[in-house]
Amino acid sequence: MALPSAALLPGLLLVADALALVLLVPLVPLLAPLGVAGVWLEAALRLPVLVVATWLLAPRRPPGATAAALTVAATPAAFGTLRSLLGPPGAGPGLLAAASPAWLGVAHAAAALAQLAWAAPPVPGGVPETPGDVPKAAGTVWRVLALTWEERNVLGAAVLCLVLAAIGETLGPYVTGKVLDAISSGDGLTAGAVGMVAAAGATSVLFSGCRGCFFLLLRARLRRSLSLRLFSHLVHQDLDFFQGRPAAELLARFSTEVPQVCSAAPTAANQLLRSLGMALVVGVFMVGLAPGLALLALLEVPLGITTRRIQSTRKQALQQSMLEASARTSSGVQESVAAIETIRIFSAEEEEEEEHSCNLAKELRLKERIELELAFFTLVYRILHLTIRVLVLFRSHQQLRDGHITPGVLVTFLLYQDTVGSHVQVLLYGFNEFLTNAAAGRKVWEYLDRKPTRDIGGTREPPELQGHVTFQKVSFTYPGNPEHPVLKDVSFEVRSGEVTALAGPNGSGKSTAVALLECLWDPGSGKVLLDGIPLPEYEHQYLHRKVVLVEQDPVLFSGTIRENIVLGLEHCKESELQEAATAAGAMDFIQGLEQGWDTGESWGNTKGILGPGASSWGWRGAGESWGDGAPPDPKILWQRWESMVGVGGSLRSDPTDAMGLIPQWGGGW
Ligand SMILES: Nc1ncnc2c1ncn2[C@@H]1O[C@H](COP(=O)(O)OP(=O)(O)OP(=O)(O)O)[C@@H](O)[C@H]1O
Numbered sequence: 229m230a231l232p233s234a235a236l237l238p239g240l241l242l243v244a245d246a247l248a249l250v251l252l253v254p255l256v257p258l259l260a261p262l263g264v265a266g267v268w269l270e271a272a273l274r275l276p277v278l279v280v281a282t283w284l285l286a287p288r289r290p291p292g293a294t295a296a297a298l299t300v301a302a303t304p305a306a307f308g309t310l311r312s313l314l315g316p317p318g319a320g321p322g323l324l325a326a327a328s329p330a331w332l333g334v335a336h337a338a339a340a341l342a343q344l345a346w347a348a349p350p351v352p353g354g355v356p357e358t359p360g361d362v363p364k365a366a367g368t369v370w371r372v373l374a375l376t377w378e379e380r381n382v383l384g385a386a387v388l389c390l391v392l393a394a395i396g397e398t399l400g401p402y403v404t405g406k407v408l409d410a411i412s413s414g415d416g417l418t419a420g421a422v423g424m425v426a427a428a429g430a431t432s433v434l435f436s437g438c439r440g441c442f443f444l445l446l447r448a449r450l451r452r453s454l455s456l457r458l459f460s461h462l463v464h465q466d467l468d469f470f471q472g473r474p475a476a477e478l479l480a481r482f483s484t485e486v487p488q489v490c491s492a493a494p495t496a497a498n499q500l501l502r503s504l505g506m507a508l509v510v511g512v513f514m515v516g517l518a519p520g521l522a523l524l525a526l527l528e529v530p531l532g533i534t535t536r537r538i539q540s541t542r543k544q545a546l547q548q549s550m551l552e553a554s555a556r557t558s559s560g561v562q563e564s565v566a567a568i569e570t571i572r573i574f575s576a577e578e579e580e581e582e583e584h585s586c587n588l589a590k591e592l593r594l595k596e597r598i599e600l601e602l603a604f605f606t607l608v609y610r611i612l613h614l615t616i617r618v619l620v621l622f623r624s625h626q627q628l629r630d631g632h633i634t635p636g637v638l639v640t641f642l643l644y645q646d647t648v649g650s651h652v653q654v655l656l657y658g659f660n661e662f663l664t665n666a667a668a669g670r671k672v673w674e675y676l677d678r679k680p681t682r683d684i685g686g687t688r689e690p691p692e693l694q695g696h697v698t699f700q701k702v703s704f705t706y707p708g709n710p711e712h713p714v715l716k717d718v719s720f721e722v723r724s725g726e727v728t729a730l731a732g733p734n735g736s737g738k739s740t741a742v743a744l745l746e747c748l749w750d751p752g753s754g755k756v757l758l759d760g761i762p763l764p765e766y767e768h769q770y771l772h773r774k775v776v777l778v779e780q781d782p783v784l785f786s787g788t789i790r791e792n793i794v795l796g797l798e799h800c801k802e803s804e805l806q807e808a809a810t811a812a813g814a815m816d817f818i819q820g821l822e823q824g825w826d827t828g829e830s831w832g833n834t835k836g837i838l839g840p841g842a843s844s845w846g847w848r849g850a851g852e853s854w855g856d857g858a859p860p861d862p863k864i865l866w867q868r869w870e871s872m873v874g875v876g877g878s879l880r881s882d883p884t885d886a887m888g889l890i891p892q893w894g895g896g897w
Pocket residue numbers: 471706707708709714732733734735736737738739740741884888
């Protein structure tokens with residue numbers, strides 16, 4: 229049985245390293261006197277050999293092979309550095325090439341353990357699996373950065389303000405110190421000195437404000453751009469994309485994930501750039517003051533990064549499950565609100581309550597888990613910080629005793645260490661948040677990657693249509709139910725100027741035939757022809773202006789009556805609008821309304837038109853008994869729920885819910 233390449237990797241690295249060390253033995257007399265620099269030089273020389281060795285595993289080279297080679301090369305050097313910093317006086321770092329072969333084994337075992345902790349943080353148990361298709365979109369971080377780059381003007385302005393505000397902040401104490409020096413040297417308080425302090429303060433305040441404003445603007449623009457892109461992608465998807473995918477799940481992407489993804493880069497840039505700059509500058513000062521102590525103190529950075537990395541991977545997994553769990557809770561609420569009549573008829577209120585309570589409990593468990601892990605990792609990080617602090621104090625005590633540093637240097641160093649510590653904290657936390665927020669967009673990117681498969685690129689727009697429909701040996705199976713063919717070799721004709729009815733038992737495929745005629749689906753085999761031309765050859769908008777469907781349950785969009793009637797008709801004239809309303813018998817009813825055609829600016833207003841008059845239009849729920857007025861529309865209830873509990877949602881209209889009767893046609897194309 230062939231060993232997987234990931235299992236081969238440690239053995240291969242061990243052999244390659246042993247070979248490299250044999251080659252390095254002649255260099256030991258040159259490297260040993262260099263101390264810490266020597267061990268790092270040795271690591272740098274071993275690294276290319278190790279990296280080249282991993283290429284031998286191609287084409288099944290495991291991901292992370294270069295990182296493994298890097299860890300193996302750096303582990304002995306890092307150990308040697310620590311040993312020389314903390315070990316007994318005179319303890320050198322020690323070259324691996326000069327050590328006994330057992331050290332090679334120990335170094336590789338330590339590196340393998342570090343790799344294991346980095347690469348495979350234990351997957352949190354008891355977390356509900358993500359439903360349906362697991363997010364696969366890769367490169368979420370790069371995609372967030374690419375999205376942010378599209379708003380580079382605003383980003384540039386924000387970063388410029390950030391730099392100017394940081395300069396103002398840094399200059400403030402410096403200028404204040406200079407003024408104090410001038411006062412103490414007897415020059416007195418000059419207008420110039422006061423002006424400098426005021427200018428530094430004003431610069432800091434002004435640009436801090438602008439910085440915040442530009443980052444907020446950036447976030448808003450990113451949100452608009454990503455929401456728009458996602459929406460236009462969704463409305464062009466094939467219908468099978470929407471099958472079995474609750475609307476609330478899709479809406480959760482808009483209400484939760486899009487804002488989270490769009491806040492990733494602005495928040496990170498705002499926090500991280502400043503902290504990175506400050507940490508680097510102060511870190512350089514620390515190295516200048518006491519290099520040995522600085523190396524020891526700065527050990528906190530890689531160890532902190534490792535801890536945060538493990539935490540981040542676990543948090544991302546938990547958060548993904550949390551997002552899925554909230555999407556499921558939302559779709560449960562939406563379903564219950566939409567199907568309230570059915571629930572009432574079956575007196576299933578308690579079952580629904582129970583299910584909702586179960587969904588909420590799952591969410592709560594995940595939330596608790598996230599918070600517990602946060603507390604645990606904060607504790608680990610604090611212990612790490614404290615340990616490094618104690619080690620620095622211990623080492624500085626030795627250096628003070630030996631006269632390598634003065635008490636003044638020690639105090640300055642410890643103050644710097646605090647500053648760097650707080651900025652490193654922000655860096656690690658901010659970076660972790662950035663990764664988590666960027667990862668929240670996996671499903672959004674996955675949706676954006678999905679291309680519709682149906683071709684709607686027809687071009688025919690004949691000036692005249694007879695309206696002669698032919699079904700030629702049409703067979704069709706819904707993609708969501710491939711086992712159950714709905715239409716098998718169906719052929720019939722519908723002639724222009726005649727009223728034709730399709731009759732058949734429930735589920736025999738009447739609505740499906742109408743959906744095929746509306747070009748909502750492509751037949752699996754056979755053809756649907758209009759005037760002898762297959763439907764896909766007609767231009768999309770042209771076809772849908774000519775082939776019209778009146779559903780049993782019309783969908784009412786938010787907006788005015790006028791907007792609902794002219795939906796999809798770009799240049800509809802007033803006379804055509806009135807003609808359509810008169811033909812539908814709705815003219816008197818519309819004219820009787822206080823705001824006429826403009827009634828229903830929002831869903832709240834449409835309540836007023838759900839009356840006996842409206843019921844003749846077949847508006848759902850009209851005139852039913854819901855207490856003292858019109859029935860509360862599920863959409864309104866859902867919106868209220870959304871604003872109350874902070875989840876996204878709206879109603880899904882089932883596009884296949886078509887009337888099983890081909891309506892009157894002929895002459896009116
Ligand atoms: N979107 C869908 N996905 C999978 N199966 C579907 C879908 N829509 C309808 N079906 C199935 O296809 C079959 C035909 O449904 P269709 O609605 O076309 O029948 P119908 O004759 O119009 O029924 P009715 O008289 O009840 O309206 C049924 O078995 C139905 O369950």
